[in-house]
Amino acid sequence: MVQLGDIDRSDPRPPYQQIAGMLRSAIESGTLEPGARLPSEAALMENFGVARMTARQAIQELRGEGLVIPEHGRGVFVRPMPPVRRLASDRFARRHRDAGKAAFIAEADKAGYQPGVDRIEISRTTATETIAERLRLPAGDEVLVRDRRYLANGRPVEVATSYLPIAIADGTPIEEPDPGPGGIYARLEEAGHTLARFSEEVGARMPTPDERTALEIGPGIPVLTVVRTAYDVNDLAVEVCDTVKVAPAYLLEYDVPAQ
Incomplete structure (x- = not known):
């Protein structure tokens, strides 16, 4: 799994927002390229030590921003964007x-x-x-x-x-x-x-x-x-x-x- 860092318990942002922020940064930097598969909910749970709902909320945050798209039975992927x-x-x-x-x-x-x-x-x-x-x-x-x-x-x-x-x-x-x-x-x-x-x-x-x-x-x-x-x-x-x-x-x- 791509290295995302750790949750900062002193950060006022809830854990799901911190996880979403780390994934967002990985997408914007190209570490997670267009078409790349996001870590699964289970992988996020294990990496960050959070509940499934927290991992799910983090992914939903990115879906709401249009950065990722789900594919039934395959997972969630970084959205391929058209050329600027x-x-x-x-x-x-x-x-x-x-x-x-x-x-x-x-x-x-x-x-x-x-x-x-x-x-x-x-x-x-x-x-x-x-x-x-x-x-x-x-x-x-x-x-x-x-x-x-x-x-x-x-x-x-x-x-x-x-x-x-x-x-x-x-x-x-x-x-x-x-x-x-x-x-x-x-x-x-x-x-x-x-x-x-x-x-x-x-x-x-x-x-x-x-x-x-x-x-x-x-x-x-x-x-x-x-x-x-x-x-x-x-x-x-x-x-x-x-x-x-x-x-x-x-x-x-x-x-x-x-x-």
């Missing part, structure tokens, strides 16, 4: 679209992971009040909806839903599962909507059950929410993209001018 992706404002640079790369592909090239996208669904629906307001559309207007899931090295890292005015998307490759090189932003610009700016709202929360299933994450793993609105040179809102991202898979980086 740094989201910089550069990802929407026109040079990427000119090179035939959508933002996700540009990120992949920079971070060194293998990108993928699946579960692509395209539909039309009446815009909600919030989407209509963001797109500056009359209430009840129809919008094109693009749902998809993004993968990094085969692991889900985000789900995204784009909403576009039908007047812009109708009859264009944006209605196709694969809109072509450069993604939908390249198609928007080809249609005369040269992009000028993006507005993003970033939040954090716990995922819904459906999001946990789609992103293949367990209890204790938070998500980031990013709602982006794209505007063309005429300040026309041409797309709203609502994304839910696995929080440990992302670092958000923004360049903000000091003016």
Whole structure:
């Protein structure tokens, strides 16, 4: 068993929290690597001289933080985490679209992971009040909806839903599962909507059950929410993209001018 030290009886923290802290440190330092099996309850009981409930509470503490996952009949394992992706404002640079790369592909090239996208669904629906307001559309207007899931090295890292005015998307490759090189932003610009700016709202929360299933994450793993609105040179809102991202898979980086 990995060496974890001893319980400090003078420590005001209960023993289970101390044990959880030692296991957490071993995970964060890489002593317990992703995919490694945690010491069993019996091993923790013997090593620390504690009751089974104390050992169980220590493991539950780590499960609640999303650091470990149980596998029925096999034990509890350190959660394999997806590769960290740094989201910089550069990802929407026109040079990427000119090179035939959508933002996700540009990120992949920079971070060194293998990108993928699946579960692509395209539909039309009446815009909600919030989407209509963001797109500056009359209430009840129809919008094109693009749902998809993004993968990094085969692991889900985000789900995204784009909403576009039908007047812009109708009859264009944006209605196709694969809109072509450069993604939908390249198609928007080809249609005369040269992009000028993006507005993003970033939040954090716990995922819904459906999001946990789609992103293949367990209890204790938070998500980031990013709602982006794209505007063309005429300040026309041409797309709203609502994304839910696995929080440990992302670092958000923004360049903000000091003016």
